[in-house]
Amino acid sequence: GLLDYCCESGAQQSERCAAARRQITPCHSTPRAARRRRAAAMAVTDAAPPPTLAPPTPLLGIVVEVSPNTTPSSSSSSYAKVVEAVVALRNAHLLCHHGGEVLVVAALPGATQFISSDQQNGGAATATALRECAEKADSERKTPAAVAAALGRFLCYAARQTSTARCVLFKCGEDDAAQYHAVMNCLFAARRRKILVDAVSLGAKPSPLAKLCA
Numbered sequence: 001g002l003l004d005y006c007c008e009s010g011a012q013q014s015e016r017c018a019a020a021r022r023q024i025t026p027c028h029s030t031p032r033a034a035r036r037r038r039a040a041a042m043a044v045t046d047a048a049p050p051p052t053l054a055p056p057t058p059l060l061g062i063v064v065e066v067s068p069n070t071t072p073s074s075s076s077s078s079y080a081k082v083v084e085a086v087v088a089l090r091n092a093h094l095l096c097h098h099g100g101e102v103l104v105v106a107a108l109p110g111a112t113q114f115i116s117s118d119q120q121n122g123g124a125a126t127a128t129a130l131r132e133c134a135e136k137a138d139s140e141r142k143t144p145a146a147v148a149a150a151l152g153r154f155l156c157y158a159a160r161q162t163s164t165a166r167c168v169l170f171k172c173g174e175d176d177a178a179q180y181h182a183v184m185n186c187l188f189a190a191r192r193r194k195i196l197v198d199a200v201s202l203g204a205k206p207s208p209l210a211k212l213c214a
Contacts, residue, residue, distance in 0.1 A: 060093045061154040061167040062086055062104045064130065066137045067145040069109075069173060082170060082202065083130045087123040089168065103157060106133040107150035109140035114153070145173065147209075148182035151197075155189055169199040171210045183209050 064086060090102045104115035104126060115129045137145075151169065158165035167190065190197045199210035 058097045058100050059158055059161055059163045059165040060102045063107060063150045063154060064170045065107045065145045065147055065172040066133045067109050067173060068138050079134055083127050087127050090126055091123050105150040105154050107145040107147045108133060108137050109143035109145055112146050112150045112153055144176040148179040148186060151186040155186060158195055165195045167195060167197045169213060171199055171207045172202045174203055174205055175207055175209050
């Protein structure tokens with residue numbers, strides 16, 4: 001009773017209070033238990049993460065319209081600047097993406113030509129191949145450049161790859177009305193495959209197809 005508690009010594013009273021506190025069930029976790037749970041969670045977090053797959057190697061496609069009927073035409077001195085821009089874009093992509101791949105597709109009059117431009121084939125080889133395509137295009141002046149076919153060939157190549165892809169179209173001339181639906185189908189297919197298509201309009205008049213690409 002209270003009389004017994006008052007007659008006890010200080011040590012006995014302290015022991016009694018401690019025993020009473022031990023008998024009380026806490027309604028919340030003690031700081032020591034919380035620290036143990038945090039330590040266990042940190043141990044799980046610090047464990048080695050599972051191995052992940054390497055990021056895919058990006059693929060860049062460059063479609064160049066090469067025709068004597070465009071501005072700049074394949075036979076003019078301004079075409080050299082187009083070649084320089086293509087080579088600069090190729091070098092920048094390979095510099096920013098180690099192990100990347102660049103595929104240049106020349107849209108010739110009535111035909112297309114693949115120009116592979118990876119790490120092994122340098123920019124000089126790409127420029128030489130584009131100049132050779134310009135020489136071939138000079139012999140065909142009545143046939144428009146096969147822009148839609150060039151876009152389609154790149155999309156078919158990109159569909160077989162596991163890497164992410166992007167395409168840049170160098171539009172040098174006016175749009176061919178006969179290729180409008182074919183180019184639109186290529187753009188829809190690229191959007192479905194999540195392939196971004198950019199366009200650089202270099203002609204004297206703005207290109208509606210280039211605006212659709214953007």
